[in-house]
Amino acid sequence: QQQVKQSPQSLIVQKGGISIINCAYENTAFDYFPWYQQFPGKGPALLIAIRPDVSEKKEGRFTISFNKSAKQFSLHIMDSQPGDSATYFCAARGGSTLGRLYFGRGTQLTVWP
């Protein structure tokens, strides 16, 4: 059973455009929602994360929007650049500090120059 559902599977955006990736979850015990970025041949790296007590978090061109009642969260990449081309994973973690991370299936983003 997929704990975190991610869409779309792939996304093509023009340089300067906005990239939007969506995720949904069911487990209300999740208390931490990170996004990881992965380049080919590399391991995932933390991009930005949010906790359910806030509705939005922004770091530079990257913003997480969080809707607790709908159990959904999304990543917005403003002014998308070719260097942003990578696979993005949303994830969620359970209530305990040592809880496992459940990853979505990933979104392959391609930004055309």
Place this chain on the structure above:
Amino acid sequence: EAGVAQSPRYKIIEKRQSVAFWCNPISGHATLYWYQQILGQGPKLLIQFQNNGVVDDSQLPKDRFSAERLKGVDSTLKIQPAKLEDSAVYLCASSSEGRFTGELFFGEGSRLTVL
């Protein structure tokens, strides 16, 4: 600061053979994870160590997979015998204890191809 080191980067074996992967976490990180990433999917946790002890191995196929973390530092993941469906990238990650922020630091992974 050195990152998470993994070896080998690539391994090709025949089914029913055995393979071992090694991981050296970031110095001082008490928690170590092994994730399996099948092509086109997100990473899936296989096993989590806190120092020497196993915290979560509920998704580890124990009939063929084993892992150990000696002296609370390096870790080895072994597969014996391998099946075709074990073809994947095996990612090791670590995180610090005490000031746990939820951030996992991943290595570059070990890509396994089972023929």
